[in-house]
Each structure stands twice: as C-alpha cells, then as structure tokens.
Amino acid sequence: MRQSPLAQLDDMVERMEHDLGLINSTFEIMSSKEQKKLSKDIKYLLLDNIAKKIRFTFYDIKNRDAVLYQYIYRNNGVADKSDFPGSFDNFKDDSIAFDVFIDFTDTFLALRKQDRDTLLQNTEYDWFV
Numbered sequence: 660m661r662q663s664p665l666a667q668l669d670d671m672v673e674r675m676e677h678d679l680g681l682i683n684s685t686f687e688i689m690s691s692k693e694q695k696k697l698s699k700d701i702k703y704l705l706l707d708n709i710a711k712k713i714r715f716t717f718y719d720i721k722n723r724d725a726v727l728y729q730y731i732y733r734n735n736g737v738a739d740k741s742d743f744p745g746s747f748d749n750f751k752d753d754s755i756a757f758d759v760f761i762d763f764t765d766t767f768l769a770l771r772k773q774d775r776d777t778l779l780q781n782t783e784y785d786w787f788v
Contacts, residue, residue: 667736672702675713675732678740682715688757696783697759704761704786705734709778712762720756727755734764761786 676698683694704710713732719725731739767775768788779786 664736668705668734671732671736671738672705674738675701675730678730678738679715682757686757700782700784700786701732701759703781705732707778708734708764709767710734710761711764714760714762715757716760717755717757720754763788 679694679698683689683691689697701710701713705713711734715730715732716726717728719727733739767778770778775788779788
C-alpha cells in the first residue's frame with residue numbers, strides 16, 4: 660500500500676532530523692539547542708509549503724560553487740543523498756563550510772514581500788528570499 664503524500668513528507672522530515680543529528684555529531688557544527696531550532700524551522704518551511712527544497716551543503720569556502728557533499732530534501736517527500744564521503748582530508752578544516760539553503764516554492768515567491776516576510780517571521784532563523 661502506498662503512503663499518502665503527507666505521510667511521505669513526515670517520513671522525510673524524520674530522516675532529515677536524523678541526518679542533521681548525524682552531521683552535527685560528526686562535525687559539531689551547532690549546539691543541540693540550535694539544532695532543535697533549525698529542525699523546527701525546516702519542518703515549518705516544508706510542511707507549510709514555503710520551501711520546495713532544503714539543502715544541507717558542504718562546500719569549499721573559497722569557491723561556493725565547489726559543492727563537496729549535499730543532502731537534498733524536497734517537499735514531495737523525496738530525499739536525495741549520496742554516500743557521505745569517508746573524509747574531507749583533501750581540504751583543510753577551515754576551507755570547508757556547512758550551510759542550509761532554502762529553495763522556495765513558486766507559490767511563496769508569488770506572494771507580496773510583506774506577506775512573505777510575515778510568514779518568515781514564524782521561524783527562529785533568518786531565511787533570505
């Protein structure tokens with residue numbers, strides 16, 4: 660039996676939280692409090708159809724286009740993840756950055772700026788359109 664789209668999205672959000680926990684435990688990127696706030700924001704952005712895609716991205720800080728590794732979570736419940744590299748030994752610790760990028764839905768982008776700003780005020784972090 661196929662899962663409903665909402666159940667697929669819920670499962671994907673759980674995977675995202677698990678993956679974020681693994682990333683954070685490996686690289687100690689943020690405190691557990693910050694991780695919970697980020698997770699809450701991501702759930703809100705996905706479940707309220709504000710974000711069509713969330714990307715956890717490791718990239719070369721000197722060249723933002725040089726993506727080393729990326730997890731992609733889509734609002735249709737699909738997660739795209741390649742195998743995590745064994746190490747980033749080819750890069751110095753200070754040359755790797757981690758960031759979370761939001762690709763917004765067309766519906767959200769079609770809203771007036773004031774309405775978009777109002778919706779984004781419900782998040783803990785600042786997200787840029």
